[in-house]
Amino acid sequence: xxxxxxxxxxxxxxxxxxxxxxxxxxxxxxxxxxxxxxxxxxxxxxxxxxxxxxxxxxxxxxxxxxxxxxxxxxxxxxxxxxxxxxxxxxxxxxxxxxxxxxxxxxxxxxxxxxxxxxxxxxxxxxxxxxxxxxxxxxxxxxxxxxxxxxxxxxxxxxxxxxxxxxxxxxxxxxxxxxxxxxxxxxxxxxxxxxxxxxxxxxxxxxxxxxxxxxxxxxxxxxxxxxxxxxxxxxxxxxxxxxxxxxxxxxxxxxxxxxxxxxxxxxxxxxxxxxxxxxxxxxxxxxxxxxxxxxxxxxxxxxxxxxxxxxxxxxxxxxxxxxxxxxxxxxxxxxxxxxxxxxxxxxxxxxxxxxxxxxxxxxxxxxxxxxxxxxxxxxxxxxxxxxxxxxxxxxxxxxxxxxxxxxxxxxxxxxxxxxxxxxxxxxxxxxxxxxxxxxxxxxxxxxxxxxxxxxxxxxxxxxxxxxxxxxxxxxxxxxxxxxxxxxxxxxxxxxxxxxxxxxxxxxxxxxxxxxxxxxxxxxxxxxxxxxxxxxxxxxxxxxxxxxxxxxxxxxxxxxxxxxxxxxxxxxxxxxxxxxxxxxxxxxxxxxxxxxxxxxxxxxxxxxxxxxxxxxxxxxxxxxxxxxxxxxxxxxxxxxxxxxxxxxxxxxxxxxxxxxxxxxxxxxxx
Numbered sequence: 001x002x003x004x005x006x007x008x009x010x011x012x013x014x015x016x017x018x019x020x021x022x023x024x025x026x027x028x029x030x031x032x033x034x035x036x037x038x039x040x041x042x043x044x045x046x047x048x049x050x051x052x053x054x055x056x057x058x059x060x061x062x063x064x065x066x067x068x069x070x071x072x073x074x075x076x077x078x079x080x081x082x083x084x085x086x087x088x089x090x091x092x093x094x095x096x097x098x099x100x101x102x103x104x105x106x107x108x109x110x111x112x113x114x115x116x117x118x119x120x121x122x123x124x125x126x127x128x129x130x131x132x133x134x135x136x137x138x139x140x141x142x143x144x145x146x147x148x149x150x151x152x153x154x155x156x157x158x159x160x161x162x163x164x165x166x167x168x169x170x171x172x173x174x175x176x177x178x179x180x181x182x183x184x185x186x187x188x189x190x191x192x193x194x195x196x197x198x199x200x201x202x203x204x205x206x207x208x209x210x211x212x213x214x215x216x217x218x219x220x221x222x223x224x225x226x227x228x229x230x231x232x233x234x235x236x237x238x239x240x241x242x243x244x245x246x247x248x249x250x251x252x253x254x255x256x257x258x259x260x261x262x263x264x265x266x267x268x269x270x271x272x273x274x275x276x277x278x279x280x281x282x283x284x285x286x287x288x289x290x291x292x293x294x295x296x297x298x299x300x301x302x303x304x305x306x307x308x309x310x311x312x313x314x315x316x317x318x319x320x321x322x323x324x325x326x327x328x329x330x331x332x333x334x335x336x337x338x339x340x341x342x343x344x345x346x347x348x349x350x351x352x353x354x355x356x357x358x359x360x361x362x363x364x365x366x367x368x369x370x371x372x373x374x375x376x377x378x379x380x381x382x383x384x385x386x387x388x389x390x391x392x393x394x395x396x397x398x399x400x401x402x403x404x405x406x407x408x409x410x411x412x413x414x415x416x417x418x419x420x421x422x423x424x425x426x427x428x429x430x431x432x433x434x435x436x437x438x439x440x441x442x443x444x445x446x447x448x449x450x451x452x453x454x455x456x457x458x459x460x461x462x463x464x465x466x467x468x469x470x471x472x473x474x475x476x477x478x479x480x481x482x483x484x485x486x487x488x489x490x491x492x493x494x495x496x497x498x499x500x501x502x503x504x505x506x507x508x509x510x511x512x513x514x515x516x517x518x519x520x521x522x523x524x525x526x527x528x529x530x531x532x533x534x535x536x537x538x539x540x541x542x543x544x545x546x547x548x549x550x551x552x553x554x555x556x557x558x559x560x561x562x563x564x565x566x567x568x569x570x571x572x573x574x575x576x577x578x579x580x581x582x583x584x585x586x587x588x589x590x591x592x593x594x595x596x597x598x599x600x601x602x603x604x605x606x607x608x609x610x611x612x613x614x615x616x617x618x619x620x621x622x623x624x625x626x627x628x629x630x631x632x633x634x635x636x637x638x639x640x641x642x643x644x645x646x647x648x649x650x651x652x653x654x655x656x657x658x659x660x661x662x663x664x665x666x667x668x
Contacts, residue, residue: 030190032059032082034117034166035130041162042123044086050187050245055092057188058084058162064178065196066233067170068225072108075198075225076170079178084164085186087157092186096120096154098165101147109172113150116167120154131156175279176399177203179263180238182213188243193262196233198223202267202281205236206393206400209260210572214239238262250565251575253387253435258573265399283396287441287448295344297443299366300381305351306374314375320410323375328417328426331368335359337420341403341432343383361420362404368419369406379408382416382438382451387578391435394450405429407440407451416453423492425528427457431486434578436638454637459485459581463559467540469591473551475540479517480533486579488532492525512558514542550598551664555587555619555628560658566648575639575647587628594667597621601660606653608646612636615654619662626662 046053063080085095098118102111118133137153154163171178180193197203199220207213217237225231246259268278278285291297313330317323335357342362345353350367353359359367365381372379383401385392392400406417418429434453441448460483467477483491498504501520509515517536524530545552554560566575603618617630632654639647 030059030192032061032084034082034164035119037084037121037128037162037164039123039128041084041086042160044189046088046187048244053092053186053245054087054089055095055186056086056088057184057186057191058086059190060084060184060188060192061190062178062180062193064194066174066198066201066223066225069170069172072172074172075174075201076172077174077177079169079171080167082164082166084162087159087161087163089159093157096157096161096163098152098154100150100152100167100169101143102150102169103171103173104146104148105173106145111169111171111173114168114170116150116152116165118152118154118165119163120156121162121164122156122158123160129156174201175266177264179261182238182240182260182262183209183211183243183246184259185246185248187245188240190239190241191243192237192239194235194237195264196221196223196235198225199232199234200269200271202270203264204267204280204395204397206263206265206397207261208257208263208391208393210258211240211243211260213260213262247568249568249571249573251577252573253576254390257390263399265397280396280398283439283448284446286396286398287446289398290344290441291443291446293344294348295346295362296366296381299345299348299350300369300373300443302349302351302370303374305349305354306371309354310371310375313371320377324372324377324408324410324415324417325426327371327375327377328368328419331364331371331419332422332424335364335367335419337361337364341386341389343398343401343404361418364419365404365406365417368417372406372408377408377410379406379417380440380442381405382407382440382453384433384438384453385435386432387435387576388432392437392439401439403433405433405438405453416455423489423496423528425457428455428485428489429453431489431578434637455485455579457485459487459579460584461487461582462584463586465557465585465587465589467538467587467589469544469553469589469595471592471594473544473546475538475543475589477538478535479538480535483532483534485581487581491532491534495522495525514540515558516540549666549668551595551666552661553589553664554659554661555589555626556585556630556658557587559583559585561632561651561654562659564648564651564655566644566651571641571644574641575644577634577637577639579637581634583632585628585630587626589626589628591624591626591664593624595624595664596667597626597662598665599661599663601657601662604653604657606650608635608643608650612639612643613647613650615650615657617657630658 041058044056044058046056060083064077066075066077069076087095100113102113104110120131122129133152133154139151141149141151143149157163182191215238217235219235220232221235223231223233246255248255266279267281268276270276280286313326314323317326334354338358338360340360342360345362345366346360350370353363353367369379369381382405384403384405385401386403389402408415408417415426416429417426418424418433421430424430436453437450438453439448440451462482464480467475469475495504505520516539520536523533543557600619606615613635614633620627
């Protein structure tokens, strides 16, 4: 969104400078020199929970400070980084390949790599042998018009090697200066970030993560931005020591949410003898900026295209909800998403989006808003941070959003809309947008507030097996499956992206050994508001075991939960399922006359406190028929770390009970 919102001239700095008092907490100073590797570093080993690590980050030190560019007379920030690893095994060799991403805007703003140095150190016969980064191992790769990758590869990397990189970048993009992560997927012995911000600039500091970061220095120090002219900056040092590796855990938005890190966004500027300029200090200011932007507020309000196409879209329809659906379907059918998330459009007019027939999420959803507005339907943009982008901290921070969807009102009902995917019905936005809350903006009143993005459409999957067990221990019969909500969306996506139905069914059978099917039918594929149904005739082999006169059968067949996803003794992070969901299984089995039930598992019901989740399984016999019913209900989208133990216990019960077998005895 914002590229370089600030233009600062040297003349401004010459108006007058003030000073302020220092506030300091002293810390032990640690120095790391490039090329100075101590013999003891070769002895470094990973221990404890990290004993299987592929490498250790010996230290990672960053420095961020500002200069005035002699070319543009604008502030730029300078970022320097010095990082050193000990390679423990072959899986750590990839750390010798380093990539730096450089940004360039459509204007003159850009980032430049000023230098890069690197080296590999090996201990040979008690002596350190150095292999320097050479020119042949440096590559440039253009990702697109806005990003370039600089790639570097170190030579002679072995188990036991020490490697290091040191580089310097200058950037015009000072709205969000370089962030810093204090934890990685390998253990880190020392991580340090030093930030010096000119007295004229105010930045928000956004801390996140679940690991304590020390802040030993916060002081005002001298800074020289213009030769011969004294000024000050605020110097902050952040450090952590002996940080364990971050371990992946299931059911999270993104592990980035749980890495201890700090991010910065420009709030405002205060130059001598000039009033304070607020860029994003409050929600009111953020909203006002969005309303005035050509690629947001003005974009939505441009109605020439909407006026020209609405009559043919609505065809005289007056019902508000029907009009909403017609407009929504029109946008989904006429513009294809280019897989790019944005909160502002790439152009200034919806007409160009429909002419190109492709666009970013903002191009598409803001164009949808333009049409809804012209149709006199109350609708608002909702800013979100996608799940992979990370959780928004909640306070005024525009850079923490990366996407926009729509909420519309018909009567007393609110409907969420996301026109980036043809398969999305109203009230269902793409799963990536399910970060629980979004910030809606009222362009008329200039106000906004947080709004829940939790879906109102339940997600359910129902499996119905009607089977006959014959004397050859084959299962013959029919399977019906019913999908709703995000389960239906996922199924439609798999079906649409298969080359043909044969390939789809091949993939369907991949994890179902012994299954042969015929007469497959899928209904309501194009009717997004109806239950998506599948039916098929089946023959299932190799899923019934015979030993002597006993026959063993696991009723839930392919649908049982075989493994508890929650393995950790404790969990610091919340468990995020994205949405509540329910899975139900109904199995009816007719068995031969000369079979009788020898052992039937005991059914049961298992509940989380306050009915936050349940698991039930029941067995019923009637004559030569066995009926098994099982349901898993996850009644919340988000569970706290304190609820983790109960959730783990619930899934333990699911795995154990669904694995229990029915035992038949053959009559002599």
